[in-house]
Amino acid sequence: MEKFDVIVVGAGTAGCLAAKTLAEKGLKTCLVENKNKELIGDKICGDALGEHHLKTLGLEKPKGGELETRIEGIRIFSPNEETVFTIAHEDFVGYLLNRKLFGQWLLRKAIDEGVTLLDSTKFLNPVIREGFISGVIIKDSDGLRVKLESEAVVDASGFLGMVRRKLPEAMNIEQIIENDDVEACYREVRQLKQETENTKYCDIYLNQKVTPGGYTWIFPKPGAQVNVGLGVCMSKKFPNPKTQLYNHILNRPMFKESTLLTGGAWFDPTRRPLDNMVGNGVVITGDAASLVNPIHGGGIGPSMLSGFYAGNVISEALEQGKPTQAALWNYNKLYMSSYGKKQASLDIFRLFLIKSSDSDLNYGMHCKLLTEDDILKAGLGDEFHLNISEKAKRVFRGIKRMRFLNKLRVTIKMMRELQTHYDTYPKTPEKFDEWRLETKALIKDARSKLID
Ligand SMILES: Cc1cc2nc3c(=O)[nH]c(=O)nc-3n(C[C@H](O)[C@H](O)[C@H](O)COP(=O)(O)OP(=O)(O)OC[C@H]3O[C@@H](n4cnc5c(N)ncnc54)[C@H](O)[C@@H]3O)c2cc1C
Numbered sequence: 001m002e003k004f005d006v007i008v009v010g011a012g013t014a015g016c017l018a019a020k021t022l023a024e025k026g027l028k029t030c031l032v033e034n035k036n037k038e039l040i041g042d043k044i045c046g047d048a049l050g051e052h053h054l055k056t057l058g059l060e061k062p063k064g065g066e067l068e069t070r071i072e073g074i075r076i077f078s079p080n081e082e083t084v085f086t087i088a089h090e091d092f093v094g095y096l097l098n099r100k101l102f103g104q105w106l107l108r109k110a111i112d113e114g115v116t117l118l119d120s121t122k123f124l125n126p127v128i129r130e131g132f133i134s135g136v137i138i139k140d141s142d143g144l145r146v147k148l149e150s151e152a153v154v155d156a157s158g159f160l161g162m163v164r165r166k167l168p169e170a171m172n173i174e175q176i177i178e179n180d181d182v183e184a185c186y187r188e189v190r191q192l193k194q195e196t197e198n199t200k201y202c203d204i205y206l207n208q209k210v211t212p213g214g215y216t217w218i219f220p221k222p223g224a225q226v227n228v229g230l231g232v233c234m235s236k237k238f239p240n241p242k243t244q245l246y247n248h249i250l251n252r253p254m255f256k257e258s259t260l261l262t263g264g265a266w267f268d269p270t271r272r273p274l275d276n277m278v279g280n281g282v283v284i285t286g287d288a289a290s291l292v293n294p295i296h297g298g299g300i301g302p303s304m305l306s307g308f309y310a311g312n313v314i315s316e317a318l319e320q321g322k323p324t325q326a327a328l329w330n331y332n333k334l335y336m337s338s339y340g341k342k343q344a345s346l347d348i349f350r351l352f353l354i355k356s357s358d359s360d361l362n363y364g365m366h367c368k369l370l371t372e373d374d375i376l377k378a379g380l381g382d383e384f385h386l387n388i389s390e391k392a393k394r395v396f397r398g399i400k401r402m403r404f405l406n407k408l409r410v411t412i413k414m415m416r417e418l419q420t421h422y423d424t425y426p427k428t429p430e431k432f433d434e435w436r437l438e439t440k441a442l443i444k445d446a447r448s449k450l451i452d
Contacts, residue, residue: 004030004116006314007136008154009123009163011040014286014303014310015156016106017057021311023113027318030116030148032138037119041103044187044266046217046297047227048202049102050094053301057308062105068222069096072200074296076365076375079207079358083365085372086201096202096221097300106304123162126153126282131170132322133163133281152281152314152323156307159267161288164274171279171325172432177290179234181271183214183297186241187229188250188263195224196254204296206353206361210248212238213354215296218249225261226254231268231297233354241265270294272344272443273335275436276429278328283310291335294343294350302339309334329429341422345415347443351450352411360404369408407450414446 008019011033022029033040048071054061061067073088111117120141127135127147135149155163159182165175198220205216213233218226230245232238242265249255269290277284285291286303293302309331317327356364364370421442426435 002030003149004028005150005318006030006152006154007032007148007150008156009136010156010158010286010288011035011103011107011110011117011119012043012156012158012286012303013103013106013300014158014288014291014307015154016103016110017304017307018154018156018283018285018310019115019307020106020110020113021308022315023110023115025311025315027315028116029110029114030118030150031110032121032123032136032148033117033119034122035119037107037117039100040107040119041100041105043099043103044185044264045099045300046187046202046219046229047097047099047221048094048219048298049097049300050092050298052091052094053304056301057304059304062102064101064105066098066102066105067095068098069199069220071095071202071219073202075198075201075203077203077205078362078365079205079209080362081205082362085365085375087372087375088201094202096219096227123157126163126166128168131168131280133167133279136163151318152283152328154307154310154314155282155284155288156286156303158287159269161284163282164284164288167279167282171282172276172429173279173284174274174276177269177271181269181290182234183231183268183270184234184238184241184265185214185229185231185268185297186245186263186265187217187227188245189221189225189227189261190250190255190258191261192224192226192254193257196220196226206358207248208356208358208361210244211241213350216245216249218254228255234267235354268292268297268299270297270347270350272347272439273340275439276332276432277306277335278325278331280325281323283314283328283331285310291339291343294347295353302343305339306335326429329427333425333427336422336425340425341419344422345419348411348415348418348446348450351446352407355451356404356407360401363401364404364408369405410449411446414442414449418442418446 005027007030008015019031073092076085122139125137126133133153203218214231216230274289277289285306291302292299313331317323
């Protein structure tokens with residue numbers, strides 16, 4: 001039986017970064033992936049990536065066609081499309097990726113560092129010994145059940161969290177992600193008859209009738225192609241996203257005589273990060289840990305960041321001895337104090353958006369209750385205050401929408417409170433239960449004020 005230092009399950013963006021980082025540290029690393037090698041990177045996605053994510057990770061810009069279109073920022077359209085917020089700032093500059101080439105580029109980086117790739121190989125179960133994850137059971141490319149041993153396992157299996165779901169309860173890692181915290185998405189890449197007038201911005205359309213609790217995107221690709229899709233919150237009786245796209249979006253003039261190049265549906269977990277993402281011998285990364293921006297659903301950046309942190313923390317833990325939950329705890333701390341606290345506060349803003357009516361959003365954007373600058377600050381995780389002008393207050397009083405305005409005020413206050421709470425994320429597991437109780441209380445309070 002072959003033995004590795006670390007086994008990474010899933011060769012997506014999280015898994016490749018984790019494997020690459022582990023191998024760079026000299027660890028014998030195995031990457032287990034269900035797909036055939038040639039298909040790695042081929043993912044149903046909006047394909048947008050902020051440039052700052054590459055900078056944060058010290059990754060150079062790939063030059064082999066992985067970055068297809070340079071994006072100057074995003075445009076957000078109000079439900080009636082009369083108001084457009086244009087957010088052009090260096091932190092919103094990015095690229096539309098050739099997703100498959102980008103995935104292959106990341107994979108190559110891992111393999112070049114010495115990672116062993118087992119493709120066409122399915123993870124079945126974790127090996128659990130005395131409360132430790134000490135390997136995996138796989139179905140190999142010949143269909144045989146095989147046991148692989150390791151000191152630690154990384155779950156980078158994406159939304160389904162294949163390892164996470166099978167961990168012992170004592171590890172205190174959430175196994176179930178509520179439907180209310182997931183977007184069901186459908187997206188297509190389409191060839192247009194002619195180039196769109198917009199080749200620089202990622203366009204986002206808010207509309208509760210078309211995309212309850214979500215949004216539609218139309219992102220430009222080269223050669224008169226677009227990546228177009230939408231997501232809806234999977235709460236209660238939600239509409240079929242493909243039907244919504246066909247009935248409400250693809251009937252726009254720009255899609256006249258367009259052709260389908262590729263299409264498909266998948267899920268995006270748009271909530272705060274799992275409260276705890278480590279156990280004895282195991283670290284959960286990327287979508288498997290719900291590490292996605294709750295507002296725009298972008299998860300490529302945070303998944304790579306989590307893979308990078310996982311690689312570093314596991315290597316430090318192994319240097320010092322056994323990768324116990326306590327030894328791996330710094331992974332939680334690192335993620336929560338960087339992207340996690342912003343993600344959690346944006347989860348509150350998501351709750352606010354879910355229950356806002358189209359007319360509230362139309363008025364709110366028209367009267368600039370929130371400005372482009374506020375959205376930019378929220379997107380960057382900076383603190384912002386609500387500067388409601390007297391004029392806006394008069395308008396909202398006049399149209400009897402003070403409730404909406406007050407809800408916005410409450411939302412921003414709760415976003416700040418949650419960020420402050422995340423600054424106190426415990427340094428060791430001992431204080432975790434106490435911290436989690438407080439987190440749950442804050443989220444429950446937000447839900448009761450904004451949703452129920
Ligand atoms: C429609 C849609 C649009 C999106 N648009 C964007 C966007 O524009 N920008 C952005 O940043 N993010 C976007 N996201 C989110 C982004 O795609 C994810 O957050 C990101 O890909 C997560 O990476 P990951 O490595 O965690 O998971 P994944 O990329 O899902 O990788 C998981 C890997 O694990 C493998 N695997 C699963 N089960 C097993 C098993 N049992 N055994 C072995 N291998 C297994 C899978 O085959 C896969 O290769 C979008 C998501 C969706 C659904």
